[in-house]
Amino acid sequence: MxxxxxxxxxxxxxxxxxxxxxxxxxxxxxxxxxxxxxxxxxxxxxxxEVGSRPESGEAVDHLALGKKVTYHAPYSTAYPAQGESALTDGIRGDWTYGDGAWQGFISRHGLDVTVDLGKETEVRSISADFMQVAGAEVFLPGEVSVSISSDGSVFVPLHVQRDETDKEKAIGFRTVGWEGTAKGRYVRYTARPGKKYGGWVFTDEIVIK
Incomplete structure (x- = not known):
């Protein structure tokens, strides 16, 4: 309602x-x-009401927890969450992007980061959650890509997903990612805003298992 x-x-x-x-x-x-x-x-x-978003109830344990994140496009200083540690701190966001756990991106590049796992690691899933609050120009991403690398230079594509932005959807959440088997040290995750409406992209954690 x-x-x-x-x-x-x-x-x-x-x-x-x-x-x-x-x-x-x-x-x-x-x-x-x-x-x-x-x-x-x-x-x-x-x-x-059901209370808080279930995912925000407890920290999530995964392979990227506490690992270094390199930003190829900056996050917004208006919604920095926990800064450069935000996407691998194990803390999931609640229902609102202003809760201090969701990190916001407003440039045309959206979210573009590389996570360093520290060593060659077998990976079975890579995912991130996104939100939409259409009235505030916060939209689910129009394109998401996931890739992996052993040396940080040559990346192997694992997943590309393109979705049309539904501006009529007032509020929504979506998990976007990849499942399979791969091995590497560096994981690159990008989530770009839709070309038609642009707007904000918000995510709270890049979960690698």
Whole structure:
């Protein structure tokens, strides 16, 4: 249901980061929902909400945990998360990109990083989560590519995925990655915004297993 999701979207899109307070917003939602019901709308009852995003409940253990990440395109200083350690710190994001765990990219290159596993390693899966909050110009990526290398220079493509941006989808999440068998030390992951709408790309962790 669009309500009260649209209230949360407005809170994130129109409030400065320093003015956002989840606890305060959580207290205001029931009153807003009651008002909407009195006007004939049928909003979701917040008493039945499921709470935090399940993935954010505990740290994820994987091969890239704590490994060095080289950025070929910069992350936005407005949404740096934990800086250069953000994508391999084991911390997954919650429902909103302003929670300090999601890292944002606004250039035309989007996300473009190389993870150094430290040594030649057998890899069976590489993935990352992305979010869409259309009203804030945050979209799921239009193209994702995953590749692996032994020397950091010559990369072998593992996966390329292209998707049309659905601007009508107000809020959404997607895991994009590869599964199989490969061996290498360096993993390159790129996620570019769609050509039609551009916008932000947000991810919270590159999970390698």
């Amino acid at each position: 669009i309500y009260p999701r649209i209230l949360a979207l407005s809170e994130v899109a129109w409030s400065a980061p320093e003015n956002r307070a989840w606890e305060d917003f959580h207290k205001r939602v029931p009153k807003a929902v009651a008002h909407l019901k009195s006007k004939g709308y049928h909003p979701f009852d917040p008493a039945g």
